[in-house]
Amino acid sequence: MHNVEKFLIFCSGAYLPLVRRCPASINRFIGIGTTVLFTAIFAGLSVGYALSTVFTSFWVILVIALIWALMIFNLDRYIVSTIKKQDQFFPEFKQALPRLVLALLIALVIAKPLELRIFEKEINRELDEQRLATIETSREKIAEGYPEINDLESKIEGLRAGIAAKEDFRNQKQKEYDQERFGVKTEGTTGLAGIGVNAEKKEKQLDQAEQDYQYTQKLNEGRIQDLEAEIRRINVLKEQEFQNQMVSLDAYDGLAARLQTFRDLTLKNTAIYWANWMIIFLFIMIEMAPILVKLMGSRGPYDQLLDFHEAGIVLAGEEQWYKKTKEGQLRREVFDELYPRKKSQRIAGETIW
Template sequence: MDSELYQSPKSSKFMRLFWKAAGADRFILERSTYGDQIKYVCLGGIIIATGVMAAIAGGYAFYTIFAPKGNAIDSFKTVEGVVGDYDPTDIPTALISIVFGIIWGAIIFNIDRFIVTSTGKGDGTEAITRKELVGALPRIIMGAIIALTISKPVEIRMFKTEIDVALHEKQIQQQQAYKANIDKVFNSEIEKKENSIKKTLDKIAALELISTERKANIAYETSNGDCKTKCIEFKQQLAANEAEIASVKNDPEYIKVKKELDELEVDRNRKLKESDKVSAGLDGLLERIKLAHEQAGWVISLFVTLLFMTIELTPIFFKLMLIKSPYDYMEENIKELVKADKGIEIQYNFYPDGEGHERDNVINHQVIKVLKEKIRLLEAQSELSSNAIDRWKDKKLHDIHQNPDEYIKEA
């Protein structure tokens, strides 16, 4: 706007970017006041900031869900062998999370942009009336949902240290409970198998005790250098005892049960080794959100959620509270000029509908013009066709009068 009284300030690329994010018309803003320009810069800045926060939150949530699971508190050794508390990042998952975060941020940015641009300015005063609030309610609900999706991942990142400690304790408890359950199940089976061969095991134990005694006797006699009669007798008893042990152990039923016991022991050890995977399964997004609420308390958790909800809903209430300014009047003027140029006439509150609401009557003059032209063209074509048929008829009648035999054939 150039005049003797005022000259609109020139806009920068930075300002035009924010205007575009806010859905404002650059042509009008460059001819409007500085106050209008700043209002839409702030509005666009909030929308862009929300999109960026959504991208960060979405990427972090994606990484938390799909990253390899492990202990909440992992340790590592550096090249020098010093133990640290660094949690190594899974690069492939991180790269995918970045891509997902960018897509998610773009989605939220466009939804916010649509919500803000589709929200009217109400009655053009600072007061938000009940009618304006009801009209904006669907947009407020959508904004609140978006704020929740952004706040929760950010919340678990804010309290990550406390969550990791609490989660590590839960993982240990889960691991111990899993091991206790495995031991309970397998010990019961092992006990049944051992009871079925208890007599055989007791006999083997007794025979092995005798073998131990005989070996001690032989060693004693040998150490005295006098391994003659007694030593030979002890060796014979030991050989007979060992043969009996071998005979007992070669019993088919004993061999079968012993094999089953060995298999149970191997299976139990394998299951116990899986306890780390079971406990690592707790390291998910839902569990971290629960722990965030427990560690931070409902007051702080609510405060964080309300903070993001305020940021998300501010543009909506901001537009409802805007007072009409030169930008709004110029925008309305341009809209009316465009409608006039396209031959569109609106008669406001022209007729009531069945529910008692006043409806506008929209008249499209260009459409009416084309329709009238089309109707006249069709009428002219119809008239010409009718005349042509009449002339053809007269010609045929004349030909019949001149030469009727040409048109009459004898049977």
């Protein structure tokens, strides 16, 4: 028997000297030990991934994952080693039931982080969609907190509309003046070409409209610049508030967020829902496999030798206790014979007590 087999038998919780005397049971205990060992490895990987969403230091994650794996290994080994075959189903099942419940809880704890790792791409995509929706919602809420921007933009539109109206009026006067000069007959022109009285009147109206347009444009452009500067100032405040919210939003990628996102995915996607349950059942079976193997197996030579070995230890302890008791009684009788006065005092003291 080489060292690997010895280690796997140790993992199964069996007593190696007794297993050596039962060659037919070696493979069974190697299989149980291998299952216990791989369960501990899966537990370490599982908690390692879970910790990677919390810590950034590799060594911190490694140390905690090793401690967790050793704890699960010791717990599984204890659960398997305490089940004894009695060739009676109900007493054995009653003995194994609390251990099966504990194995179920361990399997659920181990399976969940590994599920998050298996469906990491889908979870990341769902997190991105939720993040974009949250960003859009945040921008809308921030914008609702600054209604003055809409008022300022309305004023800017009004000022530009005023400039456009003056420009249109100036263009209209330019058109009428040109029609009067070139003899184009309309309701407002004489139809006589040349610079006459009406043409001079049209020219004065054009000059007045141009001056009015230039004045309005200069005045409104200055007001527009002031309003736009105010809008930029408010937008800076909005952006600062948005960035403050983004700091907490970027941190929304922890274990709890991924668990919630994975739950949402299982509710929306039937394939992921059933895959999730299949993975959970797989880990439950892996965790319960050593216990079920012991329950389904028949009582073998190892179980008999173990009972004999434990009974021998109990018997040896009872013999030692019997011997010590007899020796104590013998010493008391000898002492009483040698010192009868002491015996009377001792009996009197015991009576008073």
